[in-house]
Amino acid sequence: MSRLREAGKLPGRVVTWLGERFELEDSVMAVLRHPVPRELERPVGWWYVLGSATLAVFIAQVVTGVGLAMTYVPAPNSAYDSLQFISHGASLGAVVRGMHYFGAGAMVILVLAHMTQVYLFGAFKFPREANWLTGSLLLLATLAIIGEWLTRLIVAGNNVGGATLTRFYATHVFLIPAAIFGLIGMHLYLVVKRGISEPPVAGLPVDPPSYRARYAEMLRRGIPFWPDSAWRDAVAAAAVVAAVVLLAAILGAPDLNKPADPTNVVADPRPDWYFLGYFAILALIPPATEAVVIVGLPLFAFTFLFLVPLLWPDGERHWSRRPAAIAAVALPFIAYAALTVAGIESPWVPKLEGGTLPGSVTQGLTEPARRGSDLFVSKACVACHAIEGAGGRRGPDLSHVGSRLNRDQLTARIATGGGGMPAFAGSLTPNELDDLVTFLTTRR
Ligand code: HEC
The missing domain is CATH 1.20.810.10 (Cytochrome Bc1 Complex; Chain C)
Known part of the structure; x- marks a missing residue:
């Protein structure tokens, strides 16, 4: 029993011994007790x-x-x-x-x-x-x-x-x-x-x-x-x-x-959630401004952070007297939260599954236009383009593309691509391209 009590005192003794041998009283302990x-x-x-x-x-x-x-x-x-x-x-x-x-x-x-x-x-x-x-x-x-x-x-x-x-x-x-x-x-x-x-x-x-x-x-x-x-x-x-x-x-x-996998063209790599908002910005801005945003936005944010104590070293400390400071915290948080939600939904990523066109779109089409509407699904146009609510949102909605673009413009647009739109000249036969265009001209 007494031996047990002796053993119980051991940790305290070890601490005291270490404290004395290493002279912790006026260094570590002094700091801890400040x-x-x-x-x-x-x-x-x-x-x-x-x-x-x-x-x-x-x-x-x-x-x-x-x-x-x-x-x-x-x-x-x-x-x-x-x-x-x-x-x-x-x-x-x-x-x-x-x-x-x-x-x-x-x-x-x-x-x-x-x-x-x-x-x-x-x-x-x-x-x-x-x-x-x-x-x-x-x-x-x-x-x-x-x-x-x-x-x-x-x-x-x-x-x-x-x-x-x-x-x-x-x-x-x-x-x-x-x-x-x-x-x-x-x-x-x-x-x-x-x-x-x-x-x-x-x-x-x-x-x-x-x-x-x-x-x-x-x-x-x-x-x-x-x-x-x-x-x-x-x-x-x-x-x-x-x-x-x-x-x-x-x-x-x-x-x-x-x-x-380099053959996967619609890879959708997801960063961890705290970078999702940042990826959303990059997906939403025009590609030409990407370099400016990738470098500029963090640069601006960190420059602001470093300037904070230099610009406002004195004055009121309480938040209730610093409305601008509250805004400076709230606005970026709200903006980033919204971007994160956009990043989670990521409408700019092609939709891989469930690409079919509603019956109202395919009904009563002529034979070439019907073949075109099939190609629209089988060539995965529908992954990026919506018609009457069905399809992805990576590219523009094509519900009424026939009233925006004529046959020649449509043909050129599909064949040569550009601006995030793949060029299909190599993967469509001239007849298929013709059918697709015929189908799209029905969309007025
Ligand atoms: C990987 C996604 C993607 C796929 C797949 C895709 N497109 Fe596009 N498409 C886009 C984007 C993005 C644009 C807008 C380009 C721009 O802003 O210049 C676009 C633009 C277009 C336009 C011009 C629309 C307008 O209003 O100016 C047409 C027409 C079009 N695509 C047709 C097709 C057809 C037909 C297919 C299938 C053969 C197809 N697209 C497949 C992404 C895609």
């Missing part, structure tokens, strides 16, 4: 846990990433097989891959939620501008690590050349994570040095000359971060990691893409 504003004890303190939750998911990404790297082989002939083995052969492999996959999504959500909270609380203002700047770089690195990996899967498929694969892999497992580690170090250093911002009070603006003294005064009545405030962070961190584990355990790893 004072924070007393208001964080109140429920408003829950708004402050998003950064810790993000960090926890990032650490989980590193752990699962190392686990995957033990088995994944970044070589053209082995990459697909090794992923197959991780997902179906290795014990817990599917869960680890699933955690890495859902962890990536969780990180995007949490980083954005954290930034939104910091922005709406005005916590980026003096003297915490550099916290915001390093945070923006962390967002950039987070999106880069995910985007780069996705590009490999979507643009290059799983069978890219060896050099490309090695470069992608090295960037994903060394370069960007190393950058994130360095930035997290700076970010946390600043969080401790600058102190955690007090919850904003409407009518109490940030006045740089007097802010420091006011904040120091506030901290004299403060509470120690550990344990009085940090328990919320611990709870939130445990909750998000548990959610990722649960999703991975229940839903498992995402399906492996088949090795890319």
